[in-house]
Amino acid sequence: AQTVTQSQPEMSVQEAETVTLSCTYDTSESDYYLFWYKQPPSRQMILVIRQEAYKQQNATENRFSVNFQKAAKSFSLKISDSQLGDAAMYFCARRGGSEKLVFGKGTKLTVNP
């Protein structure tokens, strides 16, 4: 089975500090896409950032950036200058040529004031 693993069930960070959420994945495909989604208490799933596997450059969206290590099949999310509104569940996801979109089990992020 092609899986996505998030090894940190919970993380916490102080407001204005930086935190990194980990994700590893398994795939036999050479062409695939990776995503981080945020799920606040409202339970709405919100896309945070995406990465195409064929691109070597790490994606960045404002305070959110990724560290994509293709050989290691690692895709971590870094949140800089954490804000109280960043508190949520964060899900890593992989989508390959089969079009299936598979998620990890999530990491609950707490932001402390």
Place this chain on the structure above:
Amino acid sequence: DAGVIQSPRHEVTEMGQEVTLRCKPISGHNSLFWYRQTMMRGLELLIYFNNNVPIDDSGMPEDRFSAKMPNASFSTLKIQPSEPRDSAVYFCASSPWDRANTEAFFGQGTRLTVV
């Protein structure tokens, strides 16, 4: 666009009853996904459709679950008979078919409670 629309938002039903969850994908999106979210198992992909055709239903837990997509603008997930262990949040998501790099857009989910 109004986004992916799911109904109902909440459903409470008694064990043994039939439950039908509904989804209207974003217009023009050709892929549709049904997920189940629980604390223990996270977000599980139950089934997905491309151009109204079921492509992979390997995530459907058992024969009590069935899903249909009669046209491009409507899909249902049915549980018959329902059991307490089916209690979860069920999400529908849609995505364009020809751009695999595009994320899936999610509905607000249906919280199902089977008592």
